[in-house]
Amino acid sequence: MYYKLFKNSKNNASCFFSHLSDDYEHHSTLLDKKYNYSYRRPHQMNLKHFSKELAWLRIKNGLSQKELAKGICTQPAISKIENGEVCPQLDTLHLLSLKLKVPLSYFIHILLFENKDYIDQTVTYIEELTSRHRYEEAFRLVKAELTMKNQDPWFEAYLSWQRFYNGYHLKYYTADECLNGLKNLLKNDAIILERFLDIKILNTIGTIYSNQGKYQESIFYYEKILDSYQENTINPLLESKNIYMLRVIYNKAKTLYDARNYELATETVSQGIQLSIKNQNMSLIGQFYYYQGQCFEKLHFPEGKIRKSYTQSLYFFELLGNDTYVGIIKKLKKKYLFQELNTIQASATETYHCS
Template sequence: MEMKYLGLEISKLRTEMGMSQKELANNICTQSTISRIEAGEVYPAIDTLLKIALKLQVPVEYFIEMLFHKDVLESERLIKDIEFHLKEHNYKKIISIIKHNKIDSENIWLNLYLEYLLDIAHYYLKIITPEECISSLKSILDFSNQTTIQFRFLHIKISNSIANIYAENGEIPKSLYYYNKILKEHFHKNYSDHKIYETLITVLFNKCNILYELKDYEEALETANLGIKKSKETSFFFLVGQFLYYKGQCLEKMNGAITEIKEVYKQALFFFEFLELPFYISAIKQNKNKYLD
């Protein structure tokens, strides 16, 4: 049994949530017990493990897996490898990785995650139709254990993908329905794990893009401003340059003040350069050069 890995994971999740050992132990056990669990010195009782899981907002199955399976670290490496290729849109590589890695059937969350990514990869490679992909993704949402699928916000990522596919195939009302549903259910909640905001800000950006394409510039501008604000609040700056770019475009369409438009595009360029995003640096210099003097 892998006590050491369980203890390290509890410590990592607790730290990510900004929680002390004393706060985690409150109404569960003593701080000393938490310390010994994190050090891998003792096995937690099942009721203690359940309470810890609830407090750290993860399914208890995740911790149980760490106690009974030795491949937890390998699973984490697999996820990181796949997510790297996902960012590169290398869907053939994703399919190859998944096919060459046999996953224990008891690792329910990882199997759901890989099933989701296979659907996405098959869709973008045109192996399945948009309708088939959406149907499969909805099945994952509808028939999975809700505690399990909420781990690492997989349910939000799947809903966001459904919205994206609707948008890419011209079904804008359905797309906006899913974006708005996600944001309404989650955006204004006070989550202690700020990683969720990375996902929610991505949803907000996708919505902003759709609104701009619909020429609803006022609402697109409002959405862009909200994205900028939330990005700064959560220190998730990866999309702030794109939000600023959309803000500048909306102000142009709405005949905003030239001085404000210039300032917005200069801020966007600053973030593109700071984050070393050559595609966006080139695009803004080429398309908005007159505002960057």
């Protein structure tokens, strides 16, 4: 069998595929059996995506580049791999997978899939549809994609998640059907680690339980996500994951509020506000301040603190053009609003000023 070789133009170091021969054929056969898809010759090694994933796994495991390199290679070599300058040889890749606690097949899968651009475009379009609550269109697109043969295994798992996610909203599946299907997806840990699909699946499970009023089960899944999340790992490579964690925190806070655990909901809301500021992301900060005001009301906080939370919330809803939320808060929380609005606007603007 003949395969294209990836060669680095700077140091002419070849990727591990240049010397795999029988070993590579063996691994590709294992992948075929495990993921049930026919191997196709790679058109391009996905080194950029692999380098980002390696950096994320290293940080997730609390390792420095020097610590990861120990017993495997040098720290400069790890730096070059994470910068996408070189691709590791098979023996190095195997040792890295052991140290980072992922299967070797996980790394091979990331390096080999050939239709990344198409997958990225399709994922972006599906998520745009779901963000606009156009579940029927998303569901039809997902079903059509799932009929295609020889799908990339991660993409197939992603599509299956979206099928249950959109099908649940459309009531095409019962809650139990969705929960069973989603929990089965979690068994494919060698696949769903990529692009934090595991977190998205766990978040959906938590949401479904919350909608059923099963708050204890819901909180279990949200905490399962948050317990493994390290706030101190803010990094440009991880930006989208950090922002997605805001959704998880918001869902947890909402569930705690619905369960009438107002003290813990207040703590969770504060965590969401702090992470929003740390990531300089305003996507959910209006909702966080709104639930902070709700909790303060239930806990009989001073009226001044309640007013401040709702005024902050209104400011961000108006700033982001969330007219629906603006209408709700003006109607339901009218008695708390409009005092000291200019002061709140000034402080909020200062908070999000880029230094």
